[in-house]
């Protein structure tokens with residue numbers, strides 16, 4: 001379902017690959033063009049979403065069943081799409097979102113114990129099957145991205161295997177649907193990545 005009048009752009013990739021940096025670059029550029037733009041992220045960019053995010057990431061949560069975790073992320077997405085994304089698209093805005101369904105598929109579906117198809121069914125239901133017009137995947141070896149990063153939260157502390165599988169998953173999604181994905185090497189200079197993203201986004205405006 002890609003019927004809204006606005007434009008939905010998502011950034012995906014592992015931890016610390018530069019998603020927030022590029023979200024900011026793109027939003028600044030769109031805003032400078034006078035294009036109504038909404039910057040947002042998942043999980044946590046609604047009131048209830050912030051509570052859900054805290055619950056999931058807090059080390060005090062300790063072991064969370066995989067199904068519980070998936071449902072919490074799905075609940076965050078359901079609220080985020082209903083409260084933030086759909087209304088902004090309906091108003092004709094460009095919505096730039098830091099992580100979306102693919103992250104849930106990569107981390108709850110492809111990297112853990114749940115079947116990908118099950119996680120996808122839940123995620124699509126939660127988001128009412130709203131799909132981005134473009135997903136930018138920032139691709140980087142997870143060892144390089146998280147190396148030296150201190151104070152890891154519960155998910156960042158998960159095995160290297162999870163992050164390696166998530167990386168491969170993002171790239172595979174992109175390769176299967178080049179019309180809706182753009183993969184960029186995440187350690188090109190920040191300005192060069194931003195320029196390549198703008199070139200692609202211009203085609204959609």
Ligand SMILES: Nc1ncnc2c1ncn2[C@@H]1O[C@H](COP(=O)(O)OP(=O)(O)O)[C@@H](O)[C@H]1O
Pocket residue numbers: 014015016017018019020021022186187188189190193
């Ligand atoms: N292209 C790049 N090359 C080198 N360092 C980068 C690049 N993009 C971002 N960084 C740096 O990497 C770190 C993580 O960036 P951030 O945008 O917060 O990543 P994410 O949101 O994916 O976790 C920051 O210190 C940022 O300045």
Ligand SMILES: [Mg+2]
Pocket residue numbers: 019020021098
């Ligand atoms: Mg970030």
